Amino acid sequence: AQKITQTQPGMFVQEKEAVTLDCTYDTSDPSYGLFWYKQPSSGEMIFLIYQGSYDQQNATEGRYSLNFQKARKSANLVISASQLGDSAMYFCAMREPLRSGYALNFGKGTSLLVTP
Amino acid sequence: DTGVSQDPRHKITKRGQNVTFRCDPISEHNRLYWYRQTLGQGPEFLTYFQNEAQLEKSRLLSDRFSAERPKGSFSTLEIQRTEQGDSAMYLCASSSTGLNTEAFFGQGTRLTVV
Numbered sequence: 001a002q003k004i005t006q007t008q009p010g011m012f013v014q015e016k017e018a019v020t021l022d023c024t025y026d027t028s029d030p031s032y033g034l035f036w037y038k039q040p041s042s043g044e045m046i047f048l049i050y051q052g053s054y055d056q057q058n059a060t061e062g063r064y065s066l067n068f069q070k071a072r073k074s075a076n077l078v079i080s081a082s083q084l085g086d087s088a089m090y091f092c093a094m095r096e097p098l099r100s101g102y103a104l105n106f107g108k109g110t111s112l113l114v115t116p
Numbered sequence: 117d118t119g120v121s122q123d124p125r126h127k128i129t130k131r132g133q134n135v136t137f138r139c140d141p142i143s144e145h146n147r148l149y150w151y152r153q154t155l156g157q158g159p160e161f162l163t164y165f166q167n168e169a170q171l172e173k174s175r176l177l178s179d180r181f182s183a184e185r186p187k188g189s190f191s192t193l194e195i196q197r198t199e200q201g202d203s204a205m206y207l208c209a210s211s212s213t214g215l216n217t218e219a220f221f222g223q224g225t226r227l228t229v230v
Contacts, residue, residue, distance in 0.1 A: 004158075033216055043205060045159065045221035052216060091158050098164060100171045103149060104209075104219060106158030 002027045002094050004107035011112050013082045020067070021077045021110045023092030033095035034075040035104060036066070040088040048090075051075055082114045118142060120222035122208050128228045129198055136194045137225045141210030148191050149219060150183055153205040165191060166213075198229045 003026040013019035025034065036048040051059045051066045059066040067076040079086055089111050093104040121140045129135050141148050146167050151159035162181065164172040167188040176182070180198075185191040195202055205226050209219040 035218060037221075043207075043224040043226070045207065045209070047218040047220065050216060050218060093158070096161070098172045101147060101164055101166060103161040103164060103172070104151075104159070105161070108156065109158050 002029075002096055002105050004092055004094050004105055006092055006107035006110050008110045009108075011110055013079075013112065013114055015084060015114055015116050016081055018078060018080045019082055019112065021079070021090050021092075021112065023075045023077065023107060025073050025075065025092075025094055027094065029097065034066070034068070035093045035095070036064070036075075036077045037091045037093060037106075038086075038088045039091060039109070045091070049077065079112075084114050084116065087112060087114045120208055120210050120220050122206075122222035122225050124225055125223065126226050126228075128230060131198060131200060131229055133198055134194065134196045135198055135227065136192050137206055137208075137227075139191045139193070139208030139210075139222060140189070141191070141208070142220055143189075145210035145212050145220070146188070147211045147213065147219075148185055149209040149211075150191070150193050151207040151209065152177070153207055153224070155204075159207055162193075195227075198227075200229045203227055203229045 005024045032053045034051045037045045049061045065078045089109045091109045093106045096105040123138045148165045150162040153159040165185040180196045205224045207224045209221045211219040
């Protein structure tokens, strides 16, 4: 069975600073995928970044990067140069295989507040 | 707007009533998912369609929950005989076929059962 753990219920960061949001996971599947989504107060889940278990390099997408440490089973999201608009809930998720296709197994999320 | 759209955005219903939510996925996506999100939790997977076929429905929370995607385009999620515990955000997502493709989510339908 899979498990996604986000241990930080809430985080604060000052505008323009970098912040790291933690995610640890557990799975017995050697092939897996990890996703990060942002959920602003409007409710929509916005895809940020993806890391595959066999990817040789850590994923990056603009100001978002993933600090993937496979041996430690962690996939932390790093947001550089925080902006006020980054204030939102952030969810780490793992691809969960189904009989045909896959779903996403989400952690409980971390609330990020960016202050001026 | 070419994203995933859900209707209604908010629904208040009395306990015992039936409710139906609609999801229109991104047009070229053949996979469609329903999730439920309660306060303080991440989304929880409910069911999944590939085209019109419902390939996974064992995670629907009870037999009061059902979903359809009759022509492989829009989908509906119905909850019969609603209970207060059904109050939650119901999220729809769609994706194309592929192992590493991300799912795109709608803004959700917030259900309140009074």
